[in-house]
Amino acid sequence: MDALLFMIFAAIAVVCGISLVIQKHPISSALSLIGVMAALAALYLLLGGEFIAAAQLIVYAGAIMVLFVFVIMLLNAGTEKRGRRMLANYADLPILLLFLGIVAAFIANRMPPTEQVIFGNFKGGTALDIGRALFTTYLLPFEVTSILILIAILGAIVLARKEID
Amino acid sequence: MPPLPNLPSSVPITWYLMLSAILFTLGVAGFLFRRNIITVFMSIELMLNAVNLSFVTFSYKLKQVDGHIFSFFVMVVAAAEAAVGLAIILTVFKNRQTLQIDDVSSLKN
Amino acid sequence: MNFLILTVIKAAVVAFVLLTALAYLQWLERKVLAHIQLRVGPNRVGPHGLLQPLADVVKLITKEDMMPSHVNSFFWFLAPFIAVMFALIPIAVIPFGTELNLPTLDLGPIHLPAIRTAMQLTDLNMGVLFILGISGMGVYAVALAGWSSNNKYSLLGGLRSSAQMISYELPMAMAIATPLLFLNTLSFRGIVDGQAGYFFGFVPKWIIFQGFPFNIISFLLFMVAAFAETNRVPFDLPEAENELVAGFHTEYGSMKFAAFFMAEYCNMVTVSCVATLLYLGGWHPIFPNALGSGFIPAIIFLGFGVISFMHAARPARPFDRITLPVVGVVAFVHAAAFGIGALLVMKPDLAQGSPVLQWVASLANAIMPIVWFTGKVISILFVYIWVRGTLPRFRYDQLMSFAWTFMFPIAVVNLFIVGLYVALFG
Incomplete structure (x- = not known):
């Protein structure tokens, strides 16, 4: 059952990822990305990360991507024009595949292939555990991220406001 | 429900890491090949997501919660990045009426 | 009982009840809005327009x-x-x-x-x-x-x-x-x-x-x-x-x-x-079961039956003389059922020795909470409709400033x- 679920959601993630890269229209790309995120949320659940799966749905799929869709609709972005250096760019493709191959070989070499992911083997990802870790071990980084968010809000307002002159 | 033939009941950890690598490569590909600022930005988000999957997988392997905390921080940073980045995109569009990366090149040369 | 079969049955029941409730929620909304605005509302299809949702579905499908x-x-x-x-x-x-x-x-x-x-x-x-x-x-x-x-x-x-x-x-x-x-x-x-x-x-x-x-x-x-x-x-x-x-x-x-x-x-x-x-x-329940809160559904059905009979005594339409007593009797049967259930929940020792009564008591133990839950949900849905009949729409800038400058600070x-x-x- 675990394997079946992994296959289904991994397939969804990869297909949506490919679709993100090859779709011409930004809205299609945005929806593909939402598909990837939803599939990843399901995979997090399989890995025992309850809270992180919910956060993935709420923060990524429910808020950040709504912002993207909003901006695409607001700017009425049309389909993409063919780039001038399109052909030159595809020269990078072999390098990418090579990179992927190296990473895959590294993973296959270094990780024990016998270790299986079994649902329920790791239950340390509940909201309780995350909260305890956030407010003890990781308290300083947590507070710093709140300042980061504040700066981001200020930056967004300054960048997007109407010029007063 | 009868068990499906020849289907393993679970998958190795390496498969999750492979999936993460594939998604990351797709993100890099989108970043390099696409010409629309918003799509390039979304490719970056895809890369961040792929890294998150790695974090959560390693968290499972080490049976520690730290990987989840890291991917939580990645989400926070991604949210901040989306807010500022989209504001920049709006400003660029307001000044240039274009979303093509190739057309925003006045600092080049 | 088999877990899978039980889950499928539960899902089917929930889906059926939910979809029917959605259709009748729309009937309720039209009726309540109509009465707020001193109109009658849907009343052509079935008694009090009760078959209106069915007619709407047929119309939308075809x-x-x-x-x-x-x-x-x-x-x-x-x-x-x-x-x-x-x-x-x-x-x-x-x-x-x-x-x-x-x-x-x-x-x-x-x-x-x-x-x-x-x-x-x-x-x-x-x-x-x-x-x-x-x-x-x-x-x-x-x-x-x-x-x-x-x-x-x-x-x-x-x-x-x-x-x-x-x-x-x-x-x-x-x-x-x-x-x-x-x-x-x-x-x-x-x-x-x-x-x-x-x-x-x-x-x-x-x-x-x-x-x-x-x-x-x-x-x-x-x-x-x-x-x-x-x-x-x-x-x-x-x-x-x-x-x-x-x-x-x-x-x-x-x-x-x-x-x-x-x-x-x-x-x-x-x-x-x-x-x-x-x-x-x-x-x-809103007050403890020991004080008799379990009898409220029975009392509601009893009142409904009494009102039906009162209206049957002074019929507005000719067929009311037949239909309303039937409705009243059905309501009395429900009142009796809920009353017996509530009594068995309140005094479990009454059911001692009789397997049938014990079975009824355990059924009532499951049904009474659902009655309370449904009652509260319907009250909130009524508030939804009430607000719709009362308040005008916001302007868009008011809507945004309300969220960001009023609700958000208060929530924080x-x-x-x-x-x-x-x-x-x-």
């Missing part, structure tokens, strides 16, 4: 399904599916009652097996987060429908909706955090169990009565944000008829329009269920004070 030539067809077809899907999924984690725990029963030829199951499709450890996540995805349906319809009014509707949903999600999440601080759990069953019991023996320990006045503020914030999240009056800017000609669903007809309609009502039901579970004590301060209170005295 209507010609048109696709305008200028729409972006893939997303245009996709949007209604997304809307219905993300509206229906959250029902899966909502508990409707405690537990059905029936013993085996042998009645000669009939043999009923023992059944033990929770009155809920699935209990998640993070049910609250699940509902927040799934309902946040519903905005894509509206945004996509508005964008793919390819006309400026629909696009405006979609834009308004996404901005509004994002803005109101913040105060909503902060309002929800307040009861969670008191209850220390994210599972709906745990939340309701944490609200059991009574102060001084008669004031229920519902969240809204705890931590006065912060949870009342939180409840009001939640309800306002919920109105905005479900696109209801006074926040129905995305579909404002008179400025945006119905906004995002202008181009939709027949079953696709019905899908959006259904999703909106289903979201209302979900939000009402969440408000009931989080703030109004779920299925716990409220959460801060409650956090302090729980840390010091909790």
Whole structure:
């Protein structure tokens, strides 16, 4: 059952990822990305990360991507024009595949292939555990991220406001 | 429900890491090949997501919660990045009426 | 009993009841609105227009399904599916009652097996987060429908909706955090169990009565944000008829329009269920069972039957002389059934020695909580309709400044004070 679920959601993630890269229209790309995120949320659940799966749905799929869709609709972005250096760019493709191959070989070499992911083997990802870790071990980084968010809000307002002159 | 033939009941950890690598490569590909600022930005988000999957997988392997905390921080940073980045995109569009990366090149040369 | 079969049966029952309730919620809305506006409302199909939902469904199914030539067809077809899907999924984690725990029963030829199951499709450890996540995805349906319809009014509707949903999600999440601080759990069953019991023996320990006045503020914030999240009056800017000609669903007809309609009502039901579970004590009765709260459903049915007979004595229409007594007798039968159930729940030793009575008592133990839960949900739905009949629509800038400059600061301060209170005295 675990394997079946992994296959289904991994397939969804990869297909949506490919679709993100090859779709011409930004809205299609945005929806593909939402598909990837939803599939990843399901995979997090399989890995025992309850809270992180919910956060993935709420923060990524429910808020950040709504912002993207909003901006695409607001700017009425049309389909993409063919780039001038399109052909030159595809020269990078072999390098990418090579990179992927190296990473895959590294993973296959270094990780024990016998270790299986079994649902329920790791239950340390509940909201309780995350909260305890956030407010003890990781308290300083947590507070710093709140300042980061504040700066981001200020930056967004300054960048997007109407010029007063 | 009868068990499906020849289907393993679970998958190795390496498969999750492979999936993460594939998604990351797709993100890099989108970043390099696409010409629309918003799509390039979304490719970056895809890369961040792929890294998150790695974090959560390693968290499972080490049976520690730290990987989840890291991917939580990645989400926070991604949210901040989306807010500022989209504001920049709006400003660029307001000044240039274009979303093509190739057309925003006045600092080049 | 087999877990799989039981789950399928439960899912089928919940789906059937929910879809019927959605249809009749629309009838209720039209009736209540009509009475608020001194009209009669639907009264042609069936007695008091009770068959109107059926007629509407037949009409919507048989209507010609048109696709305008200028729409972006893939997303245009996709949007209604997304809307219905993300509206229906959250029902899966909502508990409707405690537990059905029936013993085996042998009645000669009939043999009923023992059944033990929770009155809920699935209990998640993070049910609250699940509902927040799934309902946040519903905005894509509206945004996509508005964008793919390819006309400026629909696009405006979609834009308004996404901005509004994002803005109101913040105060909503902060309002929800307040009861969670008191209850220390994210599972709906745990939340309701944490609200059991009574102060001084008669004031229920519902969240809204705890931590006065912060949870009342939180409840009001939640309800306002919920109105905005479900696109209801006074926040129905995305579909404002008179400025945006119905906004995002202008181009939709027949079953696709019905899908959006259904999703909106289903979201209302979900939000009402969440408000009931989080703030109004779920299925716990408003005063203790020992004081006879179990008899309230029986009394309501009794009153309904008496009113039916009174009207039958002075019939407005000729056939009332026959139909109303029949309705009255049915109501009396229900009153008797609920009365016996409540009596058995209140005094369990009455059922000693009789397997049939014990079976009835355990059935009543499962049914009574559902009655209370449903009653609370219907009250909140009535408030929805009441507000729609009373308040005018916001202007768009008012809507945004209301969220960001009024609700958000109050929610933050409220959460801060409650956090302090729980840390010091909790």
